[in-house]
Amino acid sequence: MTQRNSPVEPGEAVPWFTSSTPSRERFTFDTVAGRYIVLNFLGSAADPTAARVLTDLLARRERFDDSHASYFGVSVDPQDRERQRVRNLLPGIRFFWDFDRAICNLYGVQQPTGAIRQMTYLLDPRLRVIAVLPVQPGGEGHIDAVLALLDAQDSFPPPAPAQAQAPVLVVPRIFEPALCQKLIDYYDHHGGFDSGYMIERDGKTVEVVKHDHKRRRDCALNDEKLSQACLHRITTRLLPEMLKAFQFHATRMERYLVACYDAKEGGHFRPHRDNTTKGTAHRRFAVSLFLNSGEYEGGYLRFPEFGQSLYSAPQGGAVVFSCSLLHEATAVTAGRRYMFLPFLYDEEGRRVRDENQQYLESSAEQ
Structure with a gap:
């Protein structure tokens, strides 16, 4: 295992590990995905602050049921094991040695x-x-603060048969609200230009603007x-x-673009694919990152090859999908929908892009 000098930041995936617990010699942490996890670094259960946290935890132990949430305490003190200061309480409460x-x-x-x-x-x-x-210090109120945050998270819908869906990935919390607002402010300050789309014409990849297809x-x-952020x-x-x-394994990102679909203009983008020309053939995955979800009506992603389901993401979240999939942005019927819209590719894609630069007539991108 490697060493970090600072805690893992919000939004990042935590490292996986295997460790022993009071009841299992080898517990593989990544197998607990699928519920909310409280991972509490105690130091030693003999420490007064840790002891207060554990007392408050046990008073609220019904909140940890292994369905909605689980608690994992991390002890570095061998005496916690030898003296049985802590023990697993199933379901929901476990400790790592x-x-x-x-x-x-x-x-x-x-x-x-x-x-620690x-x-x-x-x-x-x-x-x-x-x-x-x-x-x-003292640990008072810590468990209450954790549970308040837990209460603020989305609840899980009941189990139901899966419906047919496109092979897309919806990932919340990529951009925090403050960054979303900065990007919207940047767009509003600088304004936007009429956006076209790419086609093949006479062996060249060229941009065309047709409002019946894309607005x-x-x-x-x-x-x-902002770009680096x-x-x-x-x-x-x-x-x-x-x-x-x-x-x-994406290694390259194409374009830093803030886009706006405005209901006053009938903002939409009819079904299309993102990599069907020589100038766009290097693109592998498209990212639709939603900057102001909940502030407009309409404006969904739809993948016609996989049915009529409509896709979106919370503010700061992303819908990621293969550039080969047929997709459309349905019309915004009220308000303005702001998006951040990069494409991702790898080193093989870079080679394709370099080879096909000769066919790209316009620097504009779809």
Whole structure:
């Protein structure tokens, strides 16, 4: 296991590990995905702050049922095992023995002095960080704060037979609301240009504008600080989910583009694919990142080859899909729908792009 100097940041997937528990010699942590996880670094159960956290936890143990949420405490003190200071309470409450500090090092809570930063990670069902909560001295109110955050998360729908759906990935919490607003403000300040789409004509890839097929306005993001903020979040928060879901290792991102579908203009994009010309053949995955979900009506993604289901994401979330899939952006019927719309590809895609530059007549991109 590697060592981190700081905790894993919100939005990022946490490292996986295997460790021992009071009841199992080898417990594989990533197998608990599919529920909310409270991962609490205690240090030692003999520590008064940790003891208060555990007392409050046991008073609310009904909140941890292994269906909606599970609690995992991490102890570095062998005496916790020898004296049985803590034990698993199933369902819902378990402890990891981390006597070699491997998990603590992995999660950035091991300090150079040898002390453990007492803190709690709240993880989503994909084992991505929702929040990191330091345990204040004394531990009073910590469990209440954790449960308040847990209460603020979406509940799970009851089990139901799966419906046919497109092979797409919906990932929440890629951009935080503040970054979404900065991108919207950037667009509103600079304005958007009429956006076309790419076709083949006389052996060249050219851009055409036809409002019956596409009505959208785009703004190229030329602010280096904002661009780097977007790239960092996509690299650390989205790409690991894509690798897990699609076994695709994206290494390059095409275009930093803020787009707006405006109901006043009938904003829409009829069914199309994103990589059918020589100038776009390198594209592998499209990312539709929603900047202001809930502030407009209509404006869904639809994949006609896979039925009539409509796709969206919460503010700051992304819908990711293969550029080969037929898809459309349905009309926005009220308000304005703001989006961040990059394409992702790999080194093989880079080779294709380099070879096909000769066919690209316009620098504009679909």
